[in-house]
Amino acid sequence: xxxxxxxxxxxxxxxxxxxxxxxxxxxxxxxxxxxxxxxxxxxxxxxxxxxxxxxxxxxxxxxxxxxxxxxxxxxxxxxxxxxxxxxxxxxxxxxxxxxxxxxxxxxxxxxxxxxxxxxxxxxxxxxxxxxxxxxxxxxxxxxxxxxxxxxxxxxxxxxxxxxxxxxxxxxxxxxxxxxxxxxxxxxxxxxxxxxxxxxxxxxxxxxxxxxxxxxxxxxxxxxxxxxxxxxxxxxxxxxxxxxxxxxxxxxxxxxxxxxxxxxxxxxxxxxxxxxxxxxxxxxxxxxxxxxxxxxxxxxxxxxxxxxxxxxxxxxxxxxxxxxxxxxxxxxxxxxxxxxxxxxxxxxxxxxxxxxxxxxxxxxxxxxxxxxxxxxxxxxxxxxxxxxxxxxxxxxxxxxxxxxxxxxxxxxxxxxxxxxxxxxxxxxxxxxxxxxxxxxxxxxxxxxxxxxxxxxxxxxxxxxxxxxx
Numbered sequence: 001x002x003x004x005x006x007x008x009x010x011x012x013x014x015x016x017x018x019x020x021x022x023x024x025x026x027x028x029x030x031x032x033x034x035x036x037x038x039x040x041x042x043x044x045x046x047x048x049x050x051x052x053x054x055x056x057x058x059x060x061x062x063x064x065x066x067x068x069x070x071x072x073x074x075x076x077x078x079x080x081x082x083x084x085x086x087x088x089x090x091x092x093x094x095x096x097x098x099x100x101x102x103x104x105x106x107x108x109x110x111x112x113x114x115x116x117x118x119x120x121x122x123x124x125x126x127x128x129x130x131x132x133x134x135x136x137x138x139x140x141x142x143x144x145x146x147x148x149x150x151x152x153x154x155x156x157x158x159x160x161x162x163x164x165x166x167x168x169x170x171x172x173x174x175x176x177x178x179x180x181x182x183x184x185x186x187x188x189x190x191x192x193x194x195x196x197x198x199x200x201x202x203x204x205x206x207x208x209x210x211x212x213x214x215x216x217x218x219x220x221x222x223x224x225x226x227x228x229x230x231x232x233x234x235x236x237x238x239x240x241x242x243x244x245x246x247x248x249x250x251x252x253x254x255x256x257x258x259x260x261x262x263x264x265x266x267x268x269x270x271x272x273x274x275x276x277x278x279x280x281x282x283x284x285x286x287x288x289x290x291x292x293x294x295x296x297x298x299x300x301x302x303x304x305x306x307x308x309x310x311x312x313x314x315x316x317x318x319x320x321x322x323x324x325x326x327x328x329x330x331x332x333x334x335x336x337x338x339x340x341x342x343x344x345x346x347x348x349x350x351x352x353x354x355x356x357x358x359x360x361x362x363x364x365x366x367x368x369x370x371x372x373x374x375x376x377x378x379x380x381x382x383x384x385x386x387x388x389x390x391x392x393x394x395x396x397x398x399x400x401x402x403x404x405x406x407x408x409x410x411x412x413x414x415x416x417x418x419x420x421x422x423x424x425x426x427x428x429x430x431x432x433x434x435x436x437x438x439x440x441x442x443x444x445x446x447x448x449x450x451x452x453x454x455x456x457x458x459x460x461x462x463x464x465x466x467x468x
Contacts, residue, residue, distance in 0.1 A: 023150055025225045025229060026224045028227075028228035029226070052193070052195070060190070063187075064121060065183040067120070068116075075113030086102035086103055089102060118178060130177045204339040204343040229303075249276070256272075273399060274398050277322065281318060290433055297425075297427050297429075323377055345376060346372055353371055381396075409444055412440045416436055
């Protein structure tokens with residue numbers, strides 16, 4: 001799963017760098033305005049049925065066929081809505097370019113929905129190697145085509161194609177890799193069972209999409225450039241925390257759902273909480289260090305005004321990743337209604353804070369998103385301790401205790417780099433900061449070892465010894 005996510009991220013990340021140098025903030029702003037609508041349609045088409053398949057102990061061919069037919073039907077409906085609403089959306093934002101973009105997204109959205117069942121079946125069976133090959137191959141094709149369009153003067157169509165044609169290539173490659181295609185059949189009993197579990201997750205996902213992309217959408221009504229700046233910062237924040245989400249949280253849900261021993265499942269959840277907290281905060285601190293020289297090296301001077309937004313959104317990424325873990329725990333306990341309700345409360349909080357922050361500019365808008373998420377994260381934390389029957393103090397200690405070493409390593413890196421940063425070019429600065437932070441972290445862990453570090457270090461060493 002790590003190879004899958006890191007590989008696809010490296011491809012899309014590289015493509016984003018190339019496109020950022022070829023295109024303008026206006027081009028990125030156009031797609032940023034539609035990010036919320038695309039995300040809503042994507043999650044509505046599944047209705048959470050994929051999670052229902054994973055949570056079910058032994059899904060049948062009837063279940064897979066039912067989900068496939070339903071997703072395909074939703075893909076046709078939602079794709080048609082994109083096309084029919086294209087003029088309305090373009091008039092609302094005042095950019096006629098959005099008409100063609102929405103047509104392209106609507107036409108190819110159908111293929112996107114057909115991917116869900118294939119991918120879910122592989123996730124359930126833990127066929128991660130095949131998923132890795134498919135996703136990396138599709139990403140190469142889609143990004144390569146997008147760069148070719150941008151380089152040949154098609155401006156924002158290069159960005160659109162990366163998103164649109166990815167779904168098409170995924171659909172084709174999944175069929176080739178799995179050599180499996182569900183039957184075209186729909187069973188009411190299967191749908192009723194899976195829909196009852198997944199409908200609340202669908203609403204929760206849709207609300208999450210709104211809360212995540214509402215800021216860039218609102219900024220688009222004022223300025224396409226500001227929307228592009230916010231969208232680029234958000235895209236850069238999503239890359240590392242997206243890797244963490246799919247590398248750890250996705251397989252954790254599948255593995256924990258298959259673990260029927262409640263004692264082992266409880267310990268598995270506790271271990272994952274410690275590990276996900278450590279990984280998130282360590283990644284966030286490293287990104288803080290790399291933000292300024294990294295943007296300058298990758299995107300050039302014209303994107304430096306996105307750095308302050310990126311730093312704020314790093315905090316949002318850490319909190320979002322922790323929230324995703326707590327949502328997984330609720331899914332394991334079949335408390336999907338709570339996920340829906342908490343997501344709605346978070347959105348209401350964010351919209352209220354957004355209304356207050358909007359007159360104060362883009363920075364205040366970014367902070368408003370974090371405040372709303374932080375409040376709801378405390379609610380998830382309290383519910384987690386109730387469901388897992390752990391003392392609240394124990395849960396907080398599990399989260400916080402592994403974080404001291406990364407924080408000290410961060411301070412050491414800042415202090416050490418401040419003496420010689422002016423002598424380095426952006427690339428050398430990034431390499432120096434990476435080496436300094438990682439070295440300080442490992443040395444401190446060896447001097448002051450924590451159980452979670454010793455546990456995973458032993459696993460790594462054991463893995464390499466077995467290989468030898």
